[in-house]
Amino acid sequence: MANVLYVTAHPLNTDTYSLSVGNQFIKTYKKFNPKDVISHLDLYRTDLPQIDADILGHWGNHHMVMLLINYAKRRRMT
Structure with missing residues (x-):
C-alpha cells in the first residue's frame, strides 16, 4: 500500500481542464491501486x-x- 499526495491549487471551483485531467488520473489510479491511500491537498483553499x-x-x-x-x-x- 502506498500513500499518494494529490496537490491542487486552482482558484476556480468549476471543472477546468487541468482539474478534470487530475480527477481522471486519480479515478484511474484508484481503479488499479484500490489499497493505496490518496490524500488531496487544495493549496488554494487551505489555510x-x-x-x-x-x-x-x-x-x-x-x-x-x-x-x-x-x-x-x-x-x-x-
Whole structure:
C-alpha cells in the first residue's frame, strides 16, 4: 500500500481542464491501486501556516508534509 499526495491549487471551483485531467488520473489510479491511500491537498483553499525557518529546515521531509496535511484537515473541522 502506498500513500499518494494529490496537490491542487486552482482558484476556480468549476471543472477546468487541468482539474478534470487530475480527477481522471486519480479515478484511474484508484481503479488499479484500490489499497493505496490518496490524500488531496487544495493549496488554494487551505489555510497553511506561515513558512518560517523551522518549516524550511524540514522541507522535503515526509513527516513535514504529513504535518501540513493534518494541519489543513484540523483547520477545516473548526
